[in-house]
Amino acid sequence: MVKTININEKDYLAYTTYAFKRLSGSQQQKGAAFIKTVAIWCILAIAFMFMFRINSISLSSFHWPSAALTTLPFMAFIIVYFVNMHKLQKSSIPNENGMILGEKTIEFKSEGIIEIGSLSKCFYKWESIGSLEENNGDIYLFVDKLIALIIPARYFSSDVEKEELKTIVRTNTGDHIFRHGRLEN
Template sequence: MITLNYKLTKEDYISFFLQVAWLSPEKKTRLIKSYVYRAIVFTAMLFFVKIFSPQKNFDLYFFYSILIVILIIISPLFKMADIYRKQVNQLSENPLNANFFSDIQINIAETGIFSKNQFAETRYQWEGIVKKEENKEYYFLYLSTEQAILIPKRALKSELEKQQVEKLFGEHISFNAEVGHLVKG
């Protein structure tokens, strides 16, 4: 059994929220597709309005209108990280969410993951982890599409502890949870 003690920071939660809502490959693809689809629909609507209007000439004003509509629809994609950061800042400043930032103890063992803070104790079975993602700073162990156990890698005290954690993940997290999300189209 490996015991990790840490406290999540506002920056940790921002990273978690960005990962869950934006950086996760399937979420990002779906979000981009929805914005592009909206841009295509609105552009097509402008074309149909112009085609069925008494003046059928496509002047420079018409093309500028299309460009402006597309930019208005697609521009939030380029500010998505800032939009999510603002939402997380509002969430983290709410005193009712203080439990997100309390001291956490996580025990990772053959039988599962046990998490404890001053407000709750939770036991997760390995079968409950539906997806695992990681970046250079965190492990994200998803319990659903929106809920995950966030483990900062800074909580690992040594390279040996990191290897032990990754060994337990490799032995107990299903292959589909490890790589399934990377191959789905």
């Protein structure tokens, strides 16, 4: 099987988002879950503060301006953190038509995978494939914890073709792919 693809900035950002979530192990923890977790911790903190003031457990005696002032630095930190992470992600986008972005041909052979780009030619033995993972239709063939061959969903003419690629990978990696990673559909 031979695939000619063109990896763009959007494909790369989708990949890096997935890869970092994969590394942190928090694929289930998304935006709404994060906000829910923060809210629960805030409620627990307020409940803990009330425990030390058992004789006056009324909300009217709680000093809300102090609570808001105490919360403000933490909220500022969280906002600055997410802004900086977004800037870091944007600044780490590879060069257009470089080693990662741009047009390349990926050839799947019995010996391994050959990836040919405008600036490179790489050969990956089947043993180097740690896992094959799918994210929103895109296929990622991980050759390391953070490095993967990216095949965007738009380059598959059908689900049958995508399944054919998965079968080729399964056939050539044997159970190796199951020992070192996960094969997801």
